[in-house]
Structures are given as structure tokens and as C-alpha cells.
Amino acid sequence: MHKVLQSLQLSLLNVGYAHLDKHWNYDNVVSPFTRMYYISKGSAKVYHNDQTFDLKPGYMYLIPSFTYSRYKCDEYHEQYYISFFEEIKNGLSIFNLKSFVYxxxxxxxxxxxxxxxxxxxxxxxxxxxxxxVYDNRPTLQTFKKKNEKLSSAFYLETNGLLRILLSKFIKDHNRLVIKNTTRNNLSQVLSHISENLDKELTINELASYCHLSTDYFSRIFKQKFGMRPNKYIQSKRVERAQLLLLTTDNSLKQIAEKVGLENLSYFSRVFKSFTGKTPGNFRKEELNV
Incomplete structure (x- = not known):
């Protein structure tokens, strides 16, 4: 597990201090980056991962990337906030591999x-x-340039501070408790899926990769990740498509091919089933913010 964590990359997007009131009221927020808050004054609520969090002074909060969330402030609160990209090797997310408190x-x-x-x-x-406004392509494209302008010392310090803060939220036990062989480690399957999203992926192939029967593999996969393998694969394809739509000028056909959904009509149906929007409308709305 530690060898996987050694490949963790964190890239700062935004950091600031905000005074927020009842206008901080947003639904259906699904961002391609992770959020972290420290509340200094007042109160508010955040909903995600089927939980309601009462934001209160003196506490820190974490919202993983690509997580549906809702924010609501009835009166007033103040917060330090951080947003950042996180990625482990081959496009995998640390939230797939470890359990977190929020x-x-x-x-x-x-x-x-x-x-x-x-x-x-x-x-x-x-x-x-x-x-x-801030989940838009122009903003996301400029963060790398801003990070590159940091001095070497501040760049390393920024990365170190992000790692320290993120580490606070990791639970002590591993999320994956499976047989102690490489091929039976589901983290390897997640990495394999991430590496091959542009290719056809079958449950038989993934089960064979783990030396497990198809039915047993499907059961333990759902037990560990809360969804069947096919739905997980589709969700990862849509997540990657969202990121490509936000951060590249690739055509819809090029993006569909890069996420293994070459048929544009099928790509559009799958994308809409997860986001409620077609890929074209998703990009158009973001670019017209």
C-alpha cells in the first residue's frame, strides 16, 4: 500500500478565507477536485456521502473529488478553504484505496x-x-501555471502541507482487507481499470485478473466499493470525460475514444445517466459561465 501512496500527487487549486452568508446555498455540486475547510466562525451545513455535516467553529471538513454535495448557510459563517487535485499512479484516486473521515x-x-x-x-x-463559476475550464487550466510560478521552497512546502492536512482524515485501518497476494488485491484491479479505460473491460477479465470466480469477484467488489464493477467502470469513464471536457480542447469523439465509449450516442447516454447532462451541454454550460 505504501508503494502506491508514494506516487500520490497533490496540486493546489485555490486557498483563501471567506465570509459567507445565506447566499452560500448550492445544490448538485460535483467537482473534479477535493475540498477542505476549516470553520472559524458561525455555522452551515454540507451534505455528501449520505451524511449531513453541521459545520462548526474549530472543526475541519473534507469533501472528496467527484462527490455529489450540497451546501447551505442559513445565516453566516467564516471559513478557510482549500481545493486541490489528487491523483495516485495511472489516474487512480486515493479515495478508492483508503477510508476517510470527513x-x-x-x-x-x-x-x-x-x-x-x-x-x-x-x-x-x-x-x-x-x-x-469556479468549476470551469479556464480556472482549472490556470492552476498549473500558478503552481509553476512558486519558488522551489514554497512549492515543496505547499505540497507538504497539503499532504499533512489530507493525512489527518485517513482512518487508521486500510479500506481494503483482502488476501495477501498481489493479484487478489482489489487496489490492483482499480489501477488496471484506470489504466485501461480506453479499452473494453469485462467482468470475466477482471475476475480472472484476481484469480476469482466472476460471481465472487462481483460480490466482494460491491462490498468494498458500494457498486457493481460495471457501474464503477462507467462512473470512472464519466469522471475522466468530465475532466477532459473541462481541461482540454479535445472533440467529443476524441474524448469518447479516450474513455472507452467510442459510439457517440452511447457515450452521451452514459454521461447523461450520471450527470443529467449530455457531454456537449456540460461543456457548453461550463464555458459560458
Whole structure:
């Protein structure tokens, strides 16, 4: 597991301090990056992963990438916020491999980390707190340039602080508890899926990869990840398509091929089943923000 974690890459998008009121009220927020908050004053609510979190002063909160969420503030609250991309080798997400808590009592050192990230990354605040504004392609395309402009010292410090803060939310036990052989480790299957999203993937192939029967493989996969393998594969294809639509100028046909859904009509149906929008409408709405 640690060898996998050694490939973890974290890239800062935004960091800032916000004064928010009842206008902070957004539904159907699904972003291709991870969010982290520290609440300093007031109260609000966030809904995700089938849970309701009462945001309260002195606590930190985590929302994984590509997670449906809803925000609501009835009166007023203030928060430090961080958004960042996370990726393990071959496009895998750490949220596939480890279990996380999403609410933690912050220590003085944690608060100092938020403040330090803001200090060494000025001018990275969100201009508008509406997700439909900041989840757009132009914003996402500029983050790499801003990170490259950091000094070597600040770049390394930023990455280290992000790692420390993210590590706070990881549960002590591994999410995957399976037989101790490489081929029976489902994390290897997730990596295999991520590497081959542009190809045909069958349950028989994945089960064989683990030296398991198809039925048993499907059962333990659902037990570990909450969905059948086919649905998981489709969800990963749609997630990658969303990111490509936001961050590249690739045509819909090129993106469909890159995510293993070469038939444009089928690609559109699958994409809409997960997002409620066709790929073309998704890109158009984001670009016209």
C-alpha cells in the first residue's frame, strides 16, 4: 500500500478565507477536485456521502473529488478553504484505496497549516463562491501555471502541507482487507481499470485478473466499493470525460475514444445517466459561465 501512496500527487487549486452568508446555498455540486475547510466562525451545513455535516467553529471538513454535495448557510459563517487535485499512479484516486473521515476537531497546528498555505499562496482565493463559476475550464487550466510560478521552497512546502492536512482524515485501518497476494488485491484491479479505460473491460477479465470466480469477484467488489464493477467502470469513464471536457480542447469523439465509449450516442447516454447532462451541454454550460 505504501508503494502506491508514494506516487500520490497533490496540486493546489485555490486557498483563501471567506465570509459567507445565506447566499452560500448550492445544490448538485460535483467537482473534479477535493475540498477542505476549516470553520472559524458561525455555522452551515454540507451534505455528501449520505451524511449531513453541521459545520462548526474549530472543526475541519473534507469533501472528496467527484462527490455529489450540497451546501447551505442559513445565516453566516467564516471559513478557510482549500481545493486541490489528487491523483495516485495511472489516474487512480486515493479515495478508492483508503477510508476517510470527513469531520475532525482541528488542532492548533492544523489551523497554522491553513494559514501558512494562504500566506505562501497569495492571490489564489476564489473570486466567486458559486461552484458553477469556479468549476470551469479556464480556472482549472490556470492552476498549473500558478503552481509553476512558486519558488522551489514554497512549492515543496505547499505540497507538504497539503499532504499533512489530507493525512489527518485517513482512518487508521486500510479500506481494503483482502488476501495477501498481489493479484487478489482489489487496489490492483482499480489501477488496471484506470489504466485501461480506453479499452473494453469485462467482468470475466477482471475476475480472472484476481484469480476469482466472476460471481465472487462481483460480490466482494460491491462490498468494498458500494457498486457493481460495471457501474464503477462507467462512473470512472464519466469522471475522466468530465475532466477532459473541462481541461482540454479535445472533440467529443476524441474524448469518447479516450474513455472507452467510442459510439457517440452511447457515450452521451452514459454521461447523461450520471450527470443529467449530455457531454456537449456540460461543456457548453461550463464555458459560458
Amino acid at each position: 469531520e475532525l476537531k482541528a488542532k492548533d497546528t492544523d489551523i497554522a497549516y491553513f494559514k501558512r498555505l494562504l500566506e505562501i499562496n497569495p492571490n489564489r482565493a476564489l473570486v466567486n463562491d458559486d461552484p458553477e
